[in-house]
Amino acid sequence: MKTYLGNNDDIFDKIALIKKLILLNDFEKAHALLATLLVMDVENPQVYNLLGICYEKEGVRQKASKFYRVSCFMDQSYIASSHNLMRTCGFRYDGFVDVDWGLKDLGGITK
DSSP states (O other): OOOTTOSOHHHHHHHHHHHHHHHTTOHHHHHHHHHHHHHHOTTOHHHHHHHHHHHHHHTOHHHHHHHHHHHHHHOTTOHHHHHHHHHHHSSSOOOSOSOOOOOTTSTTOOO
């Protein structure tokens, strides 16, 4: 898998913090950090996937699926957003379970 934002430890720390903020329901701070990452790389599928996760956790499933689609558009090989898109747009939506964070290559911050 590609590393989109480079190997900067600060970026990995921000992504780990964003995941933590989403899990803590601190969406305002998560959105602010995601905005700073988008400024750094507007074509980054990982950021759009995290935006989708954030909106899904907020309960805005339609907006979440839009960001998952953008993530898929930015890189068709980025599987995490495809999994999330299929899950959120499926006939039987089970809620915020089995979310694919797409963080397997980011220093072990998958959980």
